Amino acid sequence: MKGMTIIVKTISSWVKVLIFLFGIYIVLFGHLTPGGGFAGGVILASSYVLLMLAYGREFAEENLSLPVASKLDSVGALLFAAVALCGLCCGAAGFFFNFIQQRWFAGQDRAFDLVSAGTIPLSNIAIGLKVGASLFLIILVLSMFRPDTSTNEKE
């Protein structure tokens, strides 16, 4: 499967950047506007899925290969766990304690600022990375999978 027609390829080469930027926006502004890590991560994954549908699986794999995607997935999960453990180490309240907000920004009125809310943007970025990589991974793996050939030929 080598992709679709030239019309689809041209349009998707313009649109993929906008989709990717929109995903980053949704992730970064998750603590201010509707959205957040999960929705933004799915949008990030869908930009790569558009690339895969338009240009074929090989082209998408050149941009984000399967080992890299699985490493990004693990990095996202570890980052989220690290945020939680930092809360355990740095504060009295324990696991997932919002230490940045409570320590350094307590009492300041920084509502609607991009840099606010302590650990919440960090968690959003971690979840966005994790969800985006893992959903791209699952589509890549599903499109690689061929039930007819895999049972017969063992490489």
Place this chain on the structure above:
Amino acid sequence: MMERTVRMEMPIFYALLLFMIIATIIAVETKNLLSSVICIGAIGFGASLMFLFLRAPDIAITQIVVEVLGLVILIRATISRDRTFITGDREFFGVVVSVVVVLVIFLAGIKVLETLPPFGTAVFAETAGAASQTYVREGLEKTGAANLVASVILDYRAYDTLGEATVLFTSIIGATVILRRKSRKLLEEPDI
């Protein structure tokens, strides 16, 4: 004022509900798998519109995005290289069990739905001492996040989100292990 806006929305809400029910029936009854998947997508978009009516834009965004990706997965990865028509009839036992389960849930739901507040009003506004009243009152001051949903799912109830992330991680590991075609050694090398 609040009451009136809710009333104005009700006809659109019921039309949407009817559309979703019709799409559900078609999705179950049709023999063509592709049209069944498209009907499932229609149900998902209806659900995301309904979340907008309930003033939950976070859930609406997530629903619509997951719906698009799920449709792509279902169409591209399963249907394009599989049988697209259902052959054979349903099992009799399965039909009986599902009808009984749906009936029990429906009868229990009638009892439960009587205790809910009217459509469009929040539960926590009616219940004294509900935990969500604390989130609304102190959320901005305690966590600093303007989006209260983010402050709940990533601060007050972050442990829950960690559980969800773990479930996603585990399922991805399982899918990757089961569905991969080459062995691990071959996977890390470039294609021959």
